[in-house]
Amino acid sequence: MVIKNSFAIFILIFTNQVAGFTTDEWVKYFDSLRTIDPLLYNSVIYMVDCNTTDETLSMINDFYTSKRLNLKIARSVLSPPQESTIIVCNQPDKGVIQTTHTTFIFLTDNTTIPLSFEANGYNNTKYLINSQFDIFQVVYHKATFDKVSFLKPLDLTGKKTESGVDLQGLELTVGYIEYEGYLTYNKSTGFDLKFGKLFEIMKKQMNFTYKAIPSKDGGYGSLLAKPIKFNGHEVTHTGLIGMLEGKEIDVGLADLSYTYSRSQKADFGGMMMLQRTILIVKKIGAGGDDYKYWAFFTVLFKDVWGAYLVSAVVFSLFTFVLTLFALRIIHLIFLIKHLLL
Structure with a gap:
């Protein structure tokens, strides 16, 4: 919001x-x-x-x-x-x-x-x-x-009291995406799970109400190839971010990742949790026509392996040329020192 x-x-x-x-x-x-x-x-x-x-x-x-x-x-x-x-x-x-x-x-x-x-x-x-x-x-x-x-x-010194933010019962329109382990919504009980419970605590502490609506396209907020107009507003994203841009919602509640393009269109709250990034590779020898000895190489695309090979060759040549120049400089230093002596 x-x-x-x-x-x-x-x-x-x-x-x-x-x-x-x-x-x-x-x-x-x-x-x-x-x-x-x-x-x-x-x-x-x-x-x-x-x-x-x-x-x-x-x-x-x-x-x-x-x-x-x-x-x-x-x-x-x-x-x-x-x-x-x-x-x-x-x-x-x-x-x-x-x-x-x-x-x-x-x-x-x-x-x-x-x-x-x-x-x-x-x-x-x-x-x-x-x-x-x-x-x-x-x-x-x-x-x-x-x-x-x-x-x-x-108070009389001009300092703000520590009573927190009171939204005076203001109704917010909340867009959400349900996801197992993070957020669920029930019309009678409200939001639940990790994000949902935290939002309900904020509702109580800040004194606001809300109306919940799901993401209209089920998306979080992918960048569109070309901006579109919605209700007089320019929308550059799909999903919850696009609904924020189009003034359809005040708050987007979901397990939403922070990206640069999204940060240009919405204000993100503080960090709520850290998620591990895991690389899952295919078991050696498993799956169709894969041979056991090639399984380690089929994890990455051929373009990636090609880039690795080109980098290795270029770096090797650079090191070789640098070594030649270094040896010549060393020989030249010894020669000058011998002549001077």
Whole structure:
């Protein structure tokens, strides 16, 4: 499953709270942003729709001159500048904006505001800070057809709590291939065996549900000779990898080998187990017209034996020529030494 995050950071402050902030309190608050989390503090900070006086802004700027703070006032958050922190003191006019590398912080007890507000783009982060100065990060998870967002609590130092990932009951579409000893599926009991039991543990720990569908062609993911289009997506593989490319599934669950072409199209989890590679050869003298004395040679193709023979001849000639040059150089050294003496 590939999860793409689009975040932004806002501070939403109630008007009555902002009106009650003195200049000293604002200075202390700005300084606390860096203590809580460095991501909350950028050199450029925009205060959007905040009820502040020119005197307050002037004193804050003067206080942070040595720290290179660039504090600005904005009427709306329709076109936020990149690589800055946006402080929004009232609910934004629009629910969706386009921006990248922007930090937004909401200071409010209304948890629905940061969840409903979206900042589309890259490397954005969105936080909520309530009236008790508890800080939460807004987290998004997206499945094939569903999207869920929730608040994840952080401590006052900005470090993430050790509660793990909570997918809030999000339903994932899981493609699978049953294989003896690795994975089986039953509609009533779910997945079983080595991979299946591990997946069921992940389901419980990460709080998600799933809908299981088998590989549509029974394959794992072979590279196609020519890409095809499926539901508007370019598909370059068969099997589970192709279903991931075509957005038919979120997760591929199978005894799937890691290859370069597959790694370009899907995110693989950590190593789960090591498998031995065994070469099985035919028993000497066994099978049809094979002669006992030739059995050792029929294991490999004639092209392989030919390559071995050519390599042996070339290496022998190279060694012979190198030896001749070495002997001549040795004779030449002895001759020069004799003449000098």
